[in-house]
Amino acid sequence: MSGLIKLSLAGRIMPPTPCSLCETARALVKRPKTGQQVCKECFFTVFETEVHNTIIQGDDGQGIFKRGERVAIGASGGKDSTVLAHVLSLLNQRYDYGLDLFLLSIDEGITGYRDDSLETVKQNQVEYGLPLKILSYDELYGWTMDRIVQQVGKKNNCTFCGVFRRQALDRGAAQLDIDHIVTGHNADDIAETVLMNIMRGDIARLGRCTAVTTRSEDTMRRSKPFKYAYEKEIVMYAYFKKLTYFSTECIYSPDAYRGHARVFLKDLEAIRPSAIIDIIHSGETFKLEQAVVKGMKPLQSCARCGYMSSNTICKACALLQGLEAGLDRSALKQSQDETSVLPDGQRMIPKYERLRRDVSKSASQIDGLEKPLKGMAIS
Numbered sequence: 378m379s380g381l382i383k384l385s386l387a388g389r390i391m392p393p394t395p396c397s398l399c400e401t402a403r404a405l406v407k408r409p410k411t412g413q414q415v416c417k418e419c420f421f422t423v424f425e426t427e428v429h430n431t432i433i434q435g436d437d438g439q440g441i442f443k444r445g446e447r448v449a450i451g452a453s454g455g456k457d458s459t460v461l462a463h464v465l466s467l468l469n470q471r472y473d474y475g476l477d478l479f480l481l482s483i484d485e486g487i488t489g490y491r492d493d494s495l496e497t498v499k500q501n502q503v504e505y506g507l508p509l510k511i512l513s514y515d516e517l518y519g520w521t522m523d524r525i526v527q528q529v530g531k532k533n534n535c536t537f538c539g540v541f542r543r544q545a546l547d548r549g550a551a552q553l554d555i556d557h558i559v560t561g562h563n564a565d566d567i568a569e570t571v572l573m574n575i576m577r578g579d580i581a582r583l584g585r586c587t588a589v590t591t592r593s594e595d596t597m598r599r600s601k602p603f604k605y606a607y608e609k610e611i612v613m614y615a616y617f618k619k620l621t622y623f624s625t626e627c628i629y630s631p632d633a634y635r636g637h638a639r640v641f642l643k644d645l646e647a648i649r650p651s652a653i654i655d656i657i658h659s660g661e662t663f664k665l666e667q668a669v670v671k672g673m674k675p676l677q678s679c680a681r682c683g684y685m686s687s688n689t690i691c692k693a694c695a696l697l698q699g700l701e702a703g704l705d706r707s708a709l710k711q712s713q714d715e716t717s718v719l720p721d722g723q724r725m726i727p728k729y730e731r732l733r734r735d736v737s738k739s740a741s742q743i744d745g746l747e748k749p750l751k752g753m754a755i756s
């Protein structure tokens with residue numbers, strides 16, 4: 378960043394650095410990704426254009442969206458998803474993608490964290506005029522993260538939260554008859570995931586973690602339009618645009634393993650900023666041998682709740698069974714339980730169902746959607 382008065386070695390005032398793109402305005406930002414010194418307006422333009430390029434390219438050059446798609450933005454109230462909601466609304470208009478956008482928030486039930494960040498999402502709902510749906514763990518699983526942490530402790534709670542959130546997003550989206558979920562995962566998140574998968578030797582995940590788009594439940598897709606956006610640039614964008622976002626870390630200590638990968642990545646970035654993109658490119662060029670692909674378990678429907686799973690019952694049902702049985706950390710080890718029979722009296726996750734599209738239904742008529750607000754775009 379600059380904007381400061383620069384002095385030469387001889388102590389003379391140096392002229393301000395001009396923007397390296399428009400060459401007229403004064404450079405105010407040094408892009409963390411490229412080192413380019415640019416003015417504020419050019420920074421907005423390159424940031425938005427790079428996201429647009431990710432969107433129109435996709436993994437196969439065909440683009441990630443189809444015209445007329447109903448797209449849910451996974452909205453946590455944090456910087457990434459807030460900037461995503463802002464930029465996607467803007468690009469949808471600027472380039473006429475023809476998307477029907479929604480905000481979808483999962484309330485994990487973390488007092489003093491998610492309740493506050495959801496207030497931010499509600500503010501975004503008004504600011505961007507997008508319909509909002511909130512689905513809670515309590516509603517879906519009968520457990521809040523506060524209660525889960527009471528039972529399993531802080532050490533492994535991220536496993537529960539991650540598995541439950543993934544499924545909750547799909548289920549919330551299914552209730553809205555969504556075609557496509559987008560999340561604010563950024564380049565740093567993806568590079569961390571590549572590193573974690575290498576360190577764990579998780580070949581299957583390594584093979585797919587750099588894709589912009591992956592298939593979610595049945596025909597629903599999941600995309601990461603910020604795949605190439607650096608976290609530092611997202612923060613700068615939010616700051617200069619004065620966007621409203623919630624910036625506190627989760628109170629139940631972030632995933633320690635990811636934390637190590639993050640620290641390592643930040644060290645690499647400090648030495649060589651391109652390290653983040655380089656690691657993503659390494660992941661992209663990694664190819665699984667056909668023999669390995671063939672050896673992978675095919676996906677099936679969970680025998681209890683119908684959600685997709687590579688085992689007889691899905692991970693969420695297995696974790697829920699452990700919780701209901703009053704297990705603590707050993708609940709995690711039960712995750713491969715192969716029995717489809719639910720022990721007596723235990724809670725079950727509702728059957729997974731997708732709405733059949735009723736094209737005559739407007740956003741305001743779908744159950745569970747926050748009521749229309751001033752300026753809200755109704756489909």
Ligand SMILES: Nc1ncnc2c1ncn2[C@@H]1O[C@H](COP(=O)(O)OP(=O)(O)OP(=O)(O)O)[C@@H](O)[C@H]1O
Pocket residue numbers: 450451452453454455456457458459481482483484485542559560561562566
């Ligand atoms: N509770 C939630 N409800 C809806 N979407 C969520 C929720 N939590 C996370 N997501 C989605 O997953 C993405 C990555 O989540 P992660 O937990 O890594 O948070 P993050 O990197 O801090 O992102 P953000 O700044 O948007 O909170 C978010 O950008 C958002 O799109």
